[in-house]
Amino acid sequence: MSEEQIRSLERQFDERIARDEKIEPKDWMPEKYRKTHIRQMSQHAHSEIVGMLPEGNWISRAPSLRRKVALLAKVQDEAGHGLYLYSATETLGISREEMYEQLHTGKAKYSSIFNYPTISWADMGAVGWLVDGAAIINQVPLCNTSYGPYARAMIRVCKEESFHQRQGFEIMMKLANGSPEQKDMAQDALNRWWWPSLMMLGPTDAESIHTEQSMKWKLKRKSNDDLRQQFIDQTVPQAELIGLTIPDPDLKWNEERQSYDFGEINWDEFWQVVKGHGPMNKHRMKARVGAWEEGAWVRDAAMAHAEKKQERKQKEAV
Amino acid sequence: MKNWPLWEVFVRSKNGLEHRHCGSLHAADEDMALENARDVYTRRSEGVSIWVVKSSNITASNPDNNGELFEPAHDKVYRHPTFYELPDEVKHM
Ligand SMILES: [Fe+2]
Ligand SMILES: [Fe+2]
Numbered sequence: 366m367s368e369e370q371i372r373s374l375e376r377q378f379d380e381r382i383a384r385d386e387k388i389e390p391k392d393w394m395p396e397k398y399r400k401t402h403i404r405q406m407s408q409h410a411h412s413e414i415v416g417m418l419p420e421g422n423w424i425s426r427a428p429s430l431r432r433k434v435a436l437l438a439k440v441q442d443e444a445g446h447g448l449y450l451y452s453a454t455e456t457l458g459i460s461r462e463e464m465y466e467q468l469h470t471g472k473a474k475y476s477s478i479f480n481y482p483t484i485s486w487a488d489m490g491a492v493g494w495l496v497d498g499a500a501i502i503n504q505v506p507l508c509n510t511s512y513g514p515y516a517r518a519m520i521r522v523c524k525e526e527s528f529h530q531r532q533g534f535e536i537m538m539k540l541a542n543g544s545p546e547q548k549d550m551a552q553d554a555l556n557r558w559w560w561p562s563l564m565m566l567g568p569t570d571a572e573s574i575h576t577e578q579s580m581k582w583k584l585k586r587k588s589n590d591d592l593r594q595q596f597i598d599q600t601v602p603q604a605e606l607i608g609l610t611i612p613d614p615d616l617k618w619n620e621e622r623q624s625y626d627f628g629e630i631n632w633d634e635f636w637q638v639v640k641g642h643g644p645m646n647k648h649r650m651k652a653r654v655g656a657w658e659e660g661a662w663v664r665d666a667a668m669a670h671a672e673k674k675q676e677r678k679q680k681e682a683v
Numbered sequence: 684m685k686n687w688p689l690w691e692v693f694v695r696s697k698n699g700l701e702h703r704h705c706g707s708l709h710a711a712d713e714d715m716a717l718e719n720a721r722d723v724y725t726r727r728s729e730g731v732s733i734w735v736v737k738s739s740n741i742t743a744s745n746p747d748n749n750g751e752l753f754e755p756a757h758d759k760v761y762r763h764p765t766f767y768e769l770p771d772e773v774k775h776m
Contacts, residue, residue, distance in 0.1 A: 389746070391743065391745060391746050392746050393746070393747070438726075441722075441726070442726070445722075445723050445726065448708060448723050449706055449723075452689075452706050452707040452708060453706070455689070455707070460686075461686070461709060462686055517706075518706070525727075664687065664711075667687070667711035667712075667715065668685050668687060668711050670711065670712075671711040671712035671715070674712060675712070
């Protein structure tokens with residue numbers, strides 16, 4: 366194809382998206398669209414999968430059966446989200462094995478928030494309330510994204526997320542209304558998870574690459590800073606409601622903006638964690654790669670069994 | 684060792700409705716594909732029946748041929764009831 370032809374195809378492609386038409390797997394698409402989607406969607410899938418680890422840590426120690434079934438169901442949902450997203454990404458021509466390989470070798474990233482440790486039961490509350498809360502804010506606009514399989518996966522994901530956030534908030538609320546020790550535990554969890562949750566919504570607009578192109582392709586509908594402000598404005602009153610304090614001395618209501626002003630985010634910490642130097646990066650990857658490698662014999666055995674069954678069926682048919 | 688093949692999953696949400704494609708998954712064989720589909724796509728009673736089909740068994744039309752495939756239907760307005768003129772007196776037709 367000549368460059369002129371490609372430019373014309375690209376123009377038509379952009380116009381289709383501007384008209385709110387969806388792009389489906391076998392449609393022509395610019396190489397950059399394919400690559401950008403593979404990157405964003407696979408990283409999203411990886412985040413769901415790695416995101417099971419910090420919460421999986423507490424399933425066996427949940428304080429009651431009610432909490433245990435809820436946490437178990439939530440973690441299972443996250444596995445489901447990862448699987449919806451991996452299969453949606455495969456429609457762009459990358460294999461599941463390639464994606465795993467990228468995750469396991471550190472070539473692909475996942476959300477930096479999962480590189481923080483979950484050291485008390487209250488962290489299950491903070492993660493559900495704040496981390497899933499921030500994830501919802503990120504994900505809802507993606508239900509309208511231009512790539513059909515991604516948009517459909519996100520609709521499913523978003524339907525399932527709201528219970529995640531509610532069960533987290535309920536844990537926090539119970540602890541905040543409990544004994545002084547329990548309240549301290551809840552406050553401590555909020556102190557540790559607040560700033561990483563703000564960072565989770567991505568670098569500040571001035572430093573964010575890809576934004577303009579992503580807006581055009583509806584991979585992004587609002588800027589990181591707008592999403593962050595939305596998250597803060599919705600979360601602060603929830604903290605007040607249960608008597609917890611947001612760990613930011615500069616946080617205050619701005620009457621003029623009808624929004625909260627907030628303190629400086631430690632972006633150094635964010636980039637350190639992204640680059641692999643967070644408290645749990647190595648631990649998470651070790652757990653993930655270990656699960657994959659230790660499961661190899663099970664995958665092989667299942668395949669061998671399936672082939673044997675198939676052969677038997679064919680013999681019977683003769 | 685060989686990788687698990689890809690399967691397409693179709694779910695009937697309730698009797699009276701058709702099976703609808705809802706996504707795909709990897710499984711060693713059709714039995715495992717059904718079991719995995721149950722866990723991945725119907726955790727909240729989204730279905731009463733599941734079909735799984737090996738993705739490699741699906742033949743799909745190519746969007747590049749959409750013109751020759753689908754355009755011939757565009758100018759056949761006589762296939763629609765609004766093409767026919769009836770006197771106002773005729774009701775319910
Ligand atoms: Fe999720
Ligand atoms: Fe979630």
